[in-house]
Amino acid sequence: MHSFMAFDPYGGMDMNMKHYIEEAEQELMHTYSRYQIVFDHGDGMYLYDVEGKKYLDFAAGIAVFALGYNCKDYNEALKVQIDKILHTSNLFYTVPAIEAARKFNRISGMDRVFFTSSGTEAIEGAIKLARKYYFKKYGIANSQIISMDHSFHGRSMGALSVTGTSKYREAFEPLIGGVVFAEFNNLDSVKELLQQNTAAIIMEPVQGEGGLYPATKEFIQGVRALCDERDILLILDEIQCGMGRTGTMFAYEQFGIKPDIVTSAKALGCGVPVGAFAAVERVAAAFEPGDHGTTYGGNPFATAAVAKVIELFEQERLLEHVNQVAPYLEEKLDMLAGKHACIVERRGMGFMQGLEFKMPVKDIVPKALDKGLVLISAGANVLRFVPPLIVEKEHIDAMTTVLDQILSE
Ligand SMILES: *Cc1c(COP(=O)(O)O)cnc(C)c1O
Numbered sequence: 001m002h003s004f005m006a007f008d009p010y011g012g013m014d015m016n017m018k019h020y021i022e023e024a025e026q027e028l029m030h031t032y033s034r035y036q037i038v039f040d041h042g043d044g045m046y047l048y049d050v051e052g053k054k055y056l057d058f059a060a061g062i063a064v065f066a067l068g069y070n071c072k073d074y075n076e077a078l079k080v081q082i083d084k085i086l087h088t089s090n091l092f093y094t095v096p097a098i099e100a101a102r103k104f105n106r107i108s109g110m111d112r113v114f115f116t117s118s119g120t121e122a123i124e125g126a127i128k129l130a131r132k133y134y135f136k137k138y139g140i141a142n143s144q145i146i147s148m149d150h151s152f153h154g155r156s157m158g159a160l161s162v163t164g165t166s167k168y169r170e171a172f173e174p175l176i177g178g179v180v181f182a183e184f185n186n187l188d189s190v191k192e193l194l195q196q197n198t199a200a201i202i203m204e205p206v207q208g209e210g211g212l213y214p215a216t217k218e219f220i221q222g223v224r225a226l227c228d229e230r231d232i233l234l235i236l237d238e239i240q241c242g243m244g245r246t247g248t249m250f251a252y253e254q255f256g257i258k259p260d261i262v263t264s265a266k267a268l269g270c271g272v273p274v275g276a277f278a279a280v281e282r283v284a285a286a287f288e289p290g291d292h293g294t295t296y297g298g299n300p301f302a303t304a305a306v307a308k309v310i311e312l313f314e315q316e317r318l319l320e321h322v323n324q325v326a327p328y329l330e331e332k333l334d335m336l337a338g339k340h341a342c343i344v345e346r347r348g349m350g351f352m353q354g355l356e357f358k359m360p361v362k363d364i365v366p367k368a369l370d371k372g373l374v375l376i377s378a379g380a381n382v383l384r385f386v387p388p389l390i391v392e393k394e395h396i397d398a399m400t401t402v403l404d405q406i407l408s409e
Contacts, residue, residue, distance in 0.1 A: 017050055035369055042069025045388055045395050047374060057374040058399055063208070063240045063352070063386040066267040067312055074270060074308055081304035090298060100303035103310040107249045108262050110278035114287075115298030115306070119239035119265030120154030122275035123202075125292055126261045127158050127176075129279060130200035130233045133286035137231075143199030148184040150210030151203060153237055162202050164210065185215060187222040194226070200233040200261075201226070205251035208240035208386075211379040212347045212354025217255055224257040233260040233283060239275065243267035244313055244389055246350035247323045254349070267389075272305035318389050326350040328393050329385065332400040340407045344381075353385040354378055364406055373402045 020038045040050045045068060047055045060066065067074055081096065088094055097115065104113045116122045127145065134143040147153070151164035160168060161175035164184075169175060178197075183189040184207060201223055207213040227234040236259035241251040243264065248254050250262065260283045265275030274297075278284075296302070313319070330346065333355055337343040344356040357364075360380045368375045378384040383403075387395070 020050065035366060037369060044068045044070070045391060053372065055369070055372045055374045056395060056398055056402075058385050058387040058391075059374045059376040060267075060386055060388045061271070062266065062376065063245060064266045065270055066243055066245070066318065066389040067270050067309065067316075068388040068390040071270070071312070073312060073315075074305075077304060077308040078272070078301070081301055084300070086301045087296070087299040089295065090293060094300040094303070096300045096304040096307055097298050100298075100306035100310075103307055104264070104268075104276055104278060107310060108264070108278050109250075109258055110262060110284075111281040112284035113276050113278035114292065115303060116265070116275040116277065116294060117273050117296045117302070118154070119263065119275045120156045120159045121294070121297065122239065122263040122265055122277040123153045123159040123162065123237065124156060125277040126202070126235045126237075126263050127162065127200075128292055129261060129277065129283065129287060130235060132291055133233060133283050134197075134199035136286045140197075142178065143197050144178045144180065144195050145199060146190060146193050146201045147179055147181050148203045148207070149181050150184060150207055150213070151181075151237075152207070152209035153202065153204075153239075184210075184213060185219045187219055187226075190223060190226065194230070194232075198230070198232050200235050202235040202237060204237045204239075204241060205255065206241040206246060206349055206352055208352070208384075209378055211356065211382045212352065212384060214251075214347065214349050215255065220252070220255045221257055227260070235259060235261045235263065237263045239263055239265040240386075241349070241352055243309075244318050244322055244350075245352045245386065247319065247326060249313075249319065251349065268309065269302065269305045270309045272302055274302040274306055276306075316390075322350050322389050325391060325393060325396070329353060329387075329391075329396050332396055333385070336400065336404060336407065339404070342407065348385070351385070351387055351389055351391065354382045355385075357381045357383070364403075367406045367409075368402060371402045371406070373399055375399075375403070 017038045038050045039047050041048050047057050101113050114125055131143055135141050147162040147164055149164045153159045153162050158176055161179050164181050180193045182193050205215050236252050238250050261279045263277045268274055333346045333353055337346050342358050347354050361377045361383050365375055376384050
C-alpha cells in the first residue's frame with residue numbers, strides 16, 4: 001500500500017478506500033456507524049466514490065441537496081461570493097444577508113428571520129424566542145414547552161431537550177426543564193398537557209427521523225386553534241420537510257395554517273451549512289439587541305447560498321416538478337409495498353417518503369449501496385426516500401428495480 005502511495009501524483013492520495021476508512025476510524029469520534037464508502041464528488045442525481053464507482057442517490061445528504069449535486073449556477077454564485085468576502089460579522093450589514101432575509105420571509109410568510117449555521121441552532125433560537133416572548137408578556141420565566149413523541153429537533157442540549165426519543169436524551173440529563181411530550185396526532189394528549197405557563201408547542205409537520213409520519217390535518221389545525229385561543233406559540237420545525245420537499249415551499253401551507261415561528265435548515269443551504277428561524281412580527285419583537293447572537297450565522301457566504309437556492313427553486317420551477325413527479329414515487333413505492341409482504345406501509349408527502357418494514361432495514365441499505373443505490377433509514381424499520389428534488393421518473397424506475405431485486409432475494 002505504501003509503495004502504491006509513492007506513485008501517487010497528488011502526494012499521499014491513496015485510492016484505496018479501506019485505507020481511508022481505517023484512518024477515519026482512528027481520527028474521528030465514534031458518533032456514527034458509517035457505511036464503508038468514501039465519497040469523492042457528485043453530479044446531478046449521482047455520487048461517485050474515491051474508486052470511481054457511481055451511485056444513484058435517494059438520500060441527498062439527508063434531505064439537503066435539493067438542487068442535485070454540482071449545480072452549475074449554484075456553484076458559480078458561491079464562487080463569486082468567495083472571491084468577494086466570506087465573512088464579516090453580525091456587527092455590520094451585508095447585501096447577501098439582506099437578500100436572503102427578504103427572500104426567506106417572502107417564501108415562509110414570516111416577518112423577521114435569524115440565520116444560524118445549522119438546524120439545531122435554529123431550534124435553539126426558536127426555543128429562546130418563545131421563552132423570551134412569554135417572559136416579556138408575563139414578566140416571569142419558567143415557561144413550559146410541549147413537544148411530540150418521536151420528534152427530532154437536533155443534538156444540542158436545548159434541541160435535545162425537545163427531541164422525543166428518550167434514548168437520545170437519557171445520558172445527557174439534566175436537559176433544559178419545562179419540556180413535556182404529547183402523542184403526535186393526538187390532540188387530546190396535547191390538551192392534557194396544557195398548563196397555565198405553556199409558552200409553545202413544537203412539532204414537525206412531517207416527522208422525519210422519527211419514521212416519516214405526516215401530521216393529520218385535524219391534528220395540526222387543532223393545535224393551531226389551541227395556540228390561538230391561549231396565545232401559545234406554534235413552532236413548526238420544517239428543517240427536513242420544508243424547502244419544497246413536500247410539494248409546497250413549506251409543508252404547513254398544505255395544512256392551511258401558519259406557525260408563529262418556523263425553523264429551516266438542510267435544503268436551505270443545499271450543501272452550505274446554514275439554518276434559520278423566522279417569526280411573525282408580534283413574536284419576533286420579543287427579541288432585543290443582546291438577546292441572541294452568533295459569529296458565523298448569516299454570514300455573506302451562507303446567505304449568498306440561501307439567496308441563490310431560493311432563486312433557483314423559482315427559476316427551475318422545482319415545486320412544479322415535485323408535484324409532477326412525486327406521485328410517481330408514491331405509485332412505485334405502493335407497488336413495492338403491495339408486492340413484498342415484509343413491507344408494512346408507505347407513508348409521507350411529496351419527496352419525503354418512508355417504507356415501514358416488519359423487520360429492521362439495516363441489512364437492506366448496504367445491499368443497495370453494493371448495487372450503486374444510496375438509501376437511508378429513519379429509525380430501525382423505516383427506509384427513507386428523500387432524493388434531490390430534481391429526481392426524474394427514470395431515476396425512480398432505476399431505484400425501484402434495485403430495491404425490488406433486493407427484496408426478492
Ligand atoms: C436534521 C434535523 C434537525 C437538526 O438539524 P442539524 O442541521 O442536523 O442540526 C432538526 N430538526 C429536524 C426536523 C431535522 O430533520
